[in-house]
Amino acid sequence: xxxxxxxxFAPIYPVIAGQIRDICGIxxxxxxxxxxxxxxxxxxxxKVSELAIDAVDTSPDMLLLARENIGDAGLSERIRLxxxxxxVLPYEDSSIDLIISRGSLFFWNDLDKAFSEIYRVLxxxxxxxxxxxxxxxxxxxxxxxxxxSIDTDWEKNAEERLKLQxxxxxxxxxxxxxxxxYDIRRDLAGFWIVMRK
Numbered sequence: 001x002x003x004x005x006x007x008x009f010a011p012i013y014p015v016i017a018g019q020i021r022d023i024c025g026i027x028x029x030x031x032x033x034x035x036x037x038x039x040x041x042x043x044x045x046x047k048v049s050e051l052a053i054d055a056v057d058t059s060p061d062m063l064l065l066a067r068e069n070i071g072d073a074g075l076s077e078r079i080r081l082x083x084x085x086x087x088v089l090p091y092e093d094s095s096i097d098l099i100i101s102r103g104s105l106f107f108w109n110d111l112d113k114a115f116s117e118i119y120r121v122l123x124x125x126x127x128x129x130x131x132x133x134x135x136x137x138x139x140x141x142x143x144x145x146x147x148x149s150i151d152t153d154w155e156k157n158a159e160e161r162l163k164l165q166x167x168x169x170x171x172x173x174x175x176x177x178x179x180x181x182y183d184i185r186r187d188l189a190g191f192w193i194v195m196r197k
Contacts, residue, residue: 002038002065008146015135017044024127029097035104039066046078056084086114091121099128106161111173119179122197133190
C-alpha cells in the first residue's frame with residue numbers, strides 16, 4: 001500500500017487536500033485522519049493548513065510506515081500517530097474541527113456505529129470529508145491505467161467499492177447515526193461525505 005501511495009496514487013493527495021481546504025474551509029484547529037494508512041493524506045493536508053492532525057489507524061504496521069513517512073517529510077511536530085478504531089474513537093464529544101478519511105470506510109464493519117462516533121466527536125461548526133476519490137477524472141484514469149498493469153483485479157475491485165456511492169446504504173447509515181446535516185458530493189472522480197454540526 002505504501003509503495004502504491006508513493007507511486008501511482010502520489011498525485012492525488014495534494015489535489016484532495018486542496019479540495020478539503022476549499023470545500024470545508026477549515027485550516028486551523030484539530031483534525032483527525034481516520035484509517036490513515038501510511039499517512040499520505042495527513043501529510044498533504046498538513047502542507048496546506050495549520051491544522052494539528054492526528055493520523056488514526058487500527059494497524060500498528062501502518063502506523064510504523066506512517067511514522068517513517070511523516071518523519072521523512074519533516075512533519076513529526078504537526079502530525080501525531082494514534083492507534084484507534086473508527087467505531088470507538090478516543091476523543092471527547094464535540095472536540096474535533098475536521099475529520100477526514102480516504103478509502104477506509106469501505107472496510108468499516110458497522111457504518112451506523114462509525115458515523116455515530118464521527119458525529120459525536122465532530123465539533124460545533126466542524127466538517128467531515130470522508131469517502132473515496134481520486135482527485136480529478138484525469139487522475140482517476142491515469143491511476144486506473146497504471147494499476148491495470150500492477151493488479152489485474154484492481155479495476156474491478158475499485159469499481160465495486162465505488163458502487164457504494166450510488167446506493168442508499170450511506171444515507172441510511174447517516175440517518176441511523178442521527179446525522180442531520182450532510183451532503184454527499186459525487187463526481188466522476190469519486191464521492192465525499194461532508195457532515196456539518
